[in-house]
Amino acid sequence: xxxxSRLRRSPLWPMLWKELxxxxxxxxxxxxxxxxxxxxxxxxxxxxxxxxxxxxxxxxDESRTAESRRLIEVFRNSGNFDIVELVxxxxxxxxxxxxxxxxxxxxxxxxxxxxxxxxxxxxxxxVVDAADPLASSAALSAAVQAGVxxxxxxxxxSGGRPPALEVRVRPWYNPGLRSAVYIVPxxxxxxxxxxxxxxxxxxxxRERERGTLEQLVVTPIDKTSIMLGKILPFLxxxxxxxxxxxxxxxxxxxxxxxxxxSLLYLLSLSFIVASLAxxxxxxxxxxSQVQAMQLSFLFxxxxxLLSGFMFPRQAMPAVAQWIGAALPLTYFLTILRGVLLKGIxxxxxxxxxxxxxxxxxxxxxxxVLRFHKTVE
Amino acid sequence: xxxxRPNADAVVTHSLTKRFGPLVAVEGLxxxxxxxEVFGLLGPNGSGKTTTIRMLCGLMEPSAGSxxxxxxxxxxxxxxxxxxxGYMSQRFGLYDIRFYATIYGLHGGERTRRIAELIEExxxxxxxxxxxxxxxxxxxxxLSLACAIAHRPAMLFLDExxxxxxxxxxxxxxQKIHGLAAExxxxxxxxxxxDEAERCERLAFLSRGHLIAVGTVAxxxxxxxxxxxxxxxxxxxRRDEGAVV
Numbered sequence: 157x158x159x160x161s162r163l164r165r166s167p168l169w170p171m172l173w174k175e176l177x178x179x180x181x182x183x184x185x186x187x188x189x190x191x192x193x194x195x196x197x198x199x200x201x202x203x204x205x206x207x208x209x210x211x212x213x214x215x216x217d218e219s220r221t222a223e224s225r226r227l228i229e230v231f232r233n234s235g236n237f238d239i240v241e242l243v244x245x246x247x248x249x250x251x252x253x254x255x256x257x258x259x260x261x262x263x264x265x266x267x268x269x270x271x272x273x274x275x276x277x278x279x280x281x282x283v284v285d286a287a288d289p290l291a292s293s294a295a296l297s298a299a300v301q302a303g304v305x306x307x308x309x310x311x312x313x314s315g316g317r318p319p320a321l322e323v324r325v326r327p328w329y330n331p332g333l334r335s336a337v338y339i340v341p342x343x344x345x346x347x348x349x350x351x352x353x354x355x356x357x358x359x360x361x362r363e364r365e366r367g368t369l370e371q372l373v374v375t376p377i378d379k380t381s382i383m384l385g386k387i388l389p390f391l392x393x394x395x396x397x398x399x400x401x402x403x404x405x406x407x408x409x410x411x412x413x414x415x416x417x418s419l420l421y422l423l424s425l426s427f428i429v430a431s432l433a434x435x436x437x438x439x440x441x442x443x444s445q446v447q448a449m450q451l452s453f454l455f456x457x458x459x460x461l462l463s464g465f466m467f468p469r470q471a472m473p474a475v476a477q478w479i480g481a482a483l484p485l486t487y488f489l490t491i492l493r494g495v496l497l498k499g500i501x502x503x504x505x506x507x508x509x510x511x512x513x514x515x516x517x518x519x520x521x522x523x524v525l526r527f528h529k530t531v532e
Numbered sequence: 533x534x535x536x537r538p539n540a541d542a543v544v545t546h547s548l549t550k551r552f553g554p555l556v557a558v559e560g561l562x563x564x565x566x567x568x569e570v571f572g573l574l575g576p577n578g579s580g581k582t583t584t585i586r587m588l589c590g591l592m593e594p595s596a597g598s599x600x601x602x603x604x605x606x607x608x609x610x611x612x613x614x615x616x617x618g619y620m621s622q623r624f625g626l627y628d629i630r631f632y633a634t635i636y637g638l639h640g641g642e643r644t645r646r647i648a649e650l651i652e653e654x655x656x657x658x659x660x661x662x663x664x665x666x667x668x669x670x671x672x673x674x675l676s677l678a679c680a681i682a683h684r685p686a687m688l689f690l691d692e693x694x695x696x697x698x699x700x701x702x703x704x705x706x707q708k709i710h711g712l713a714a715e716x717x718x719x720x721x722x723x724x725x726x727d728e729a730e731r732c733e734r735l736a737f738l739s740r741g742h743l744i745a746v747g748t749v750a751x752x753x754x755x756x757x758x759x760x761x762x763x764x765x766x767x768x769x770r771r772d773e774g775a776v777v
Contacts, residue, residue: 170634181663367623371679374589375635376615529610531591 167377171385179389189355193347193397197340197404211295213237214258216249219268227280230306231262236298253283260284260295272310282323297340297409299323304412340411341492342465344401345485348424349431349459352394354452356386356435361448364439364531373529383524387432394428395421414499420492423505426512427488433519434484440526459485484515542567542687542718543588547597550583557583559741560597565720565734567686570713572732573722574761576769579738581722582622585689588720589619602686602718618680618688620673622695628664629678636683650678654708670701677708681717688712690721694728706731726762735761739772 163169179186213231217224231237240258243249252258263281265271271278282299303323363369372382398421405411438455442448460466462480469480480486487508494500494508502509543565550558558580565571573581586592588601590610598605604612615636629650633643651657654674659667664675673693680688690709694702706728713719723729735752737745745752745768749761758764 165639167635170631174631367621370591370621370623371619374591374614374617374619374621375632376611376637377635529590529614530593531586 166381168381168384171377171381172388175385175389179393185355185358189351189393190396190400192351193343193401194404196347197343197401197408210238211236211260211298212240212258213260213262214241214243214249214252215239216243216246216261216263218266219264221269223272224264224268227264227268227306228262230309231299231302234298234302234305236295236302237262249283260299262299277307280323301410301412305410340405340409341496342489343405344398345427345463345488345492346456346460346465347401348394348397348428348488349485350452350456351397352390352428352431353435353438353455354449355393356390356432357438357442357448357452358445359386359390360436360439361442361445364443365445370531373531379524379527379529383433383436383520383527386436387429387520390432391425391428394424394431398424411496413496415495415501419501420495423491423495423509423512424488426509426516427484427491430484430512430515430519433516433523436523437519437526440523440528459483462486464489484512487511487515540567541565542569543571543599543601543720545588545597545599548584548587548594548599549596550580550587550592551595556741558587558738561741561743563736563743563746565718567718568713568716569734570709570719570721570732572729572735573720573738574729574735574765575722575738576772578740579772580741581738582691584738585619585691585720585722589617589689590614615683616686618683618685620676620680620688620690620693622691629675629682632679633682638683646682650682654678655704669697670704673697673701673705677705681712685717687718687720690719692722692724694723694725702728726760726765729761729765737764737768739768744768 215228215231217228228239232239237260241252243252243261246263249258249261249263253261261283263283265278265280268278268280280303282296282303284295284299300323360369363372402411402413402417406413434455435452438451439448442451458479462469462472462476463483463485464480465485469477469486472480490508491505491512494505541564543563545561545563548558548561548563549556561580561584573584575581583592587594587606588599590601590606590613593607598607600606601613602616604610604616606613629647630643633646638646651660654677656671656674656678659671659675664672667675677690677693680690694705697705702725709719709721710731721728721732729735730749732749734746734748736743737752745755745764747755752761752764753759756764756767758767
C-alpha cells in the first residue's frame with residue numbers, strides 16, 4: 157500500500173480534513189493569524205520611522221578620502237541622519253553629543269581606505285547617544301542598514317568580494333542596548349510563539365467548550381491522530397506568518413537576508429512544531445478559552461524579556477539565564493539573527509537547531525502523554 | 533434476541549462511584565442492562581445521569597467500583613468499548629457523517645453505501661450539503677444520531693437526545709430507536725419527557741447520585757403506587773428536595 161493510501165485509511169486523514177475545513181470556515185482566527193503579524197510589524201515600523209528620521213549627527217572623518225566622503229553620503233541619503241557638522245577631533249565629537257547638539261556620530265578611521273582593501277574589510281564606528289533607548293535603537297539599526305547598503309555597493313563594484321565594510325555601533329551611556337535590526341528578526345520569533353501557542357491551545361479548548369471534543373474522544377481515534385491533526389494544518393499558518401513578516405520586514409526596514417532562506421525555513425519547522433505542541437500541552441492544563449488566552453500571554457512575557465529578544469542574555473542573572481535556556485524562542489532567535497543578519501549556516505547553528513528539535517519532540521511527547529481521552 | 537445469561541448483559545456495574553472533590557456525583561450504582569433493551573435513565577437535573585453515561589462510555593474514570601460495557605471493563609478497556617458504542621451527548625457537537633464513518637474505519641464504497649443508507653433511513657436527503665451548525669433542532673438531532681450509529685454500534689448511549697425537539701421529530705426519532713433495538717442494539721437513554729420514559733422497556737431512577745428504583749414501567753408504578761411515570765418522577769423529586777431541607 158502506498159504511503160498516501162495508507163494515510164487516507166488512517167484516522168489522521170479525517171482529522172486533518174476536518175481541521176482544514178474548520179480553519180477555512182473560521183474567518184476570524186484565520187484573519188487573526190495573518191493580520192496580527194502584519195499589523196504588529198507595521199506598527200513597529202511606524203514607530204521606528206518616526207523616531208529615526210533626521211537624527212542630528214556629527215562626522216569625524218579622519219580618512220578624508222573620496223571613499224570616506226561616499227560613505228558619509230550614504231548616511232546622509234538614508235534620511236535617518238542629518239549631518240550637522242564635520243568635527244575635527246574626538247574631543248569635539250564628545251562635546252557635541254554631551255551638549256545634545258548631536259545624537260549620533262560617525263567615526264571613519266584614518267586608514268579606512270587601506271582597511272577596505274584587506275580581506276577582513278573596514279570598520280567604521282557609529283557612536284549613538286543611547287540615553288533615549290527608542291531613538292537610539294532606531295539609530296543603531298539605521299546605521300547598520302546604511303553600512304550594509306554601502307558594503308553591498310562596494311562588494312558589487314569590486315566584483316563580488318565578500319562584504320567589505322562593517323559598521324561598529326557603540327551606544328554611549330547605555331552600552332547594553334541592542335540594535336533594532338536585531339529586534340525585527342526577533343519579532344518573527346515572538347509573533348510565531350504567541351500566535352501559534354494561542355491558536356492551538358484555543359482550538360482544543362474551544363472544542364472542549366462546544367462539546368465536539370467529547371464526541372471526538374468517544375470514538376476509537378488514537379491520541380496521536382488527534383494531536384497531529386491539530387498540529388499539521390497550523391504548520392502551514394506558521395510558514396505563512398514567517399513569510400509575511402520577512403516580506404514586510406524587508407519592505408519596511410530593509411532587514412537584510414544575508415544567509416540561506418531555505419535553511420531558515422527548514423530550521424523554522426522545529427520551532428513551529430515546538431510552539432504548536434506547547435499550545436497542545438497548555439490546552440490540557442486550562443478549562444476555558446479565556447484561560448488559554450491568559451496563559452498564552454503569561455507565557456509571552458518571559459519570551460519577550462528573557463529570550464534575548466529585547467535584552468542581552470549575557471547580562472542577566474543566572475536564574476534568568478536558566479529560564480531563558482528553557483524557552484524555544486531563545487534558540488530560534490539565535491538562528492533568525494544568525495541566518496538573516498550574519499549569514500551564517502548550520503556549521504555554527506547546529507546546537508540551536510538540535511535544541512529546537514529536542515523541544516519539538518519532547519513537547520509533542522509530553523502533550524500526547526498529558527492529553528487524556530476523557531472529559532474531566 | 534439472544535438467550536440471556538447474567539454475563540451477557542450489555543452493561544453491568546458494581547458499586548460504580550464518581551466523586552469530584554468533595555462532591556459525590558454517583559455513588560454505589562449497581563445496574564444491569566440486557567442486550568437489545570431500551571433502557572431509560574431518569575432523574576432530576578444533577579442526579580448523576582450524564583456522569584453515569586460518561587463513565588460507561590470511558591469518558592470519565594470511575595472513582596470507585598467497576599463497570600463492564602459490551603463485555604469490556606470501562607477502566608482498563610476503554611478503547612475496545614469506544615469502537616463498539618455510539619454516543620450522542622447533550623450538547624450538539626458533531627462534524628459530519630463521513631468524518632465519523634472514516635474514523636470508525638469505513639472506507640471507499642463501503643463508506644459511500646453506509647452514508648447513503650443513513651441519509652435514507654433518517655430522512656436527511658433534503659439537507660445534504662448544508663452546514664451542520666445551521667440546521668434546526670430536529671434535523672441536528674437526526675444527523676447526530678446518524679453520526680452515532682454510522683459504525684453500527686452494539687450499544688447506543690443517548691443523553692437527552694430529544695431536548696428542544698418538536699413532537700413530530702421526537703416521534704420519528706423514537707421509531708428509529710425502537711427499530712435499532714429490534715435489530716439487537718442496546719440503548720441507554722436519558723430523558724425528561726415522560727411519554728418517552730413510558731416507551732422504554734425498563735427504567736431506572738437516579739436521585740442525587742443514588743439508584744432509587746429500577747424495573748419495567750408497570751413495576752415502577754406499582755412500587756411507588758402512582759398512576760403514571762410522571763407522578764413517580766414528581767414524587768421522587770419531592771422526597772429528594774425534602775431530604776435537602
